[in-house]
Amino acid sequence: DAGITQSPRHKVTETGTPVTLRCHQTENHRYMYWYRQDPGHGLRLIHYSYGVKDTDKGEVSDGYSVSRSKTEDFLLTLESATSSQTSVYFCAISEIDTGELFFGEGSRLTVL
Amino acid sequence: AQSVTQLDSQVPVFEEAPVELRCNYSSSVSVYLFWYVQYPNQGLQLLLKYLSGSTLVKGINGFEAEFNKSQTSFHLRKPSVHISDTAEYFCAVRDTGGFKTIFGAGTRLFVKA
Numbered sequence: 248d249a250g251i252t253q254s255p256r257h258k259v260t261e262t263g264t265p266v267t268l269r270c271h272q273t274e275n276h277r278y279m280y281w282y283r284q285d286p287g288h289g290l291r292l293i294h295y296s297y298g299v300k301d302t303d304k305g306e307v308s309d310g311y312s313v314s315r316s317k318t319e320d321f322l323l324t325l326e327s328a329t330s331s332q333t334s335v336y337f338c339a340i341s342e343i344d345t346g347e348l349f350f351g352e353g354s355r356l357t358v359l
Numbered sequence: 360a361q362s363v364t365q366l367d368s369q370v371p372v373f374e375e376a377p378v379e380l381r382c383n384y385s386s387s388v389s390v391y392l393f394w395y396v397q398y399p400n401q402g403l404q405l406l407l408k409y410l411s412g413s414t415l416v417k418g419i420n421g422f423e424a425e426f427n428k429s430q431t432s433f434h435l436r437k438p439s440v441h442i443s444d445t446a447e448y449f450c451a452v453r454d455t456g457g458f459k460t461i462f463g464a465g466t467r468l469f470v471k472a
């Protein structure tokens with residue numbers, strides 16, 4: 248299994264509070280991604296990174312920010328959580344020449 | 360912009376029957392195509408991928424898919440399913456020169472005894 252760790256795995260929070268999800272990899276892969284999974288929508292790309300301090304927006308980036316200060320860590324921040332951000336969040340890593348994504352186990356976030 | 364349409368949200372099938380899960384994509388450039396599987400309460404793992412070459416791609420667990428450029432399709436097939444194939448299957452596309460992989464909404468395969 249690819250060495251990808253997401254934390255926390257489960258979190259319940261209240262509307263308006265900040266939340267940070269962490270993705271840590273031990274594979275030294277250049278590319279890292281954050282997706283959210285919702286019933287009927289599959290996986291939607293939130294943000295991705297193609298190197299340290301190099302990030303870009305995905306399909307559903309509103310309300311989310313990311314940071315990547317080290318190759319191994321990619322943080323997803325919800326500045327002020329809303330109920331619509333209740334979801335399962337997946338981190339993925341990739342080396343671009345293979346195209347394959349390796350996924351973490353997911354972080355389930357509930358915003359009350 | 361790329362998009363992926365999985366034509367069936369749920370597919371019930373009896374054990375040992377054949378199955379086809381349909382996927383169509385749209386893109387203005389050349390693409391790589393993927394099928395991922397998600398077993399209950401787990402993350403996603405790669406089932407198979409098309410990068411170039413033969414349009415018939417074989418993957419794990421007896422699955423295969425065929426890339427049809429003219430119909431912009433990448434349907435997944437298995438000649439005989441097992442109970443253990445019950446899972447959600449996602450079709451995905453990426454531009455050959457890009458960074459982003461876009462997923463379809465998923466197809467839930469239910470295999471009944």
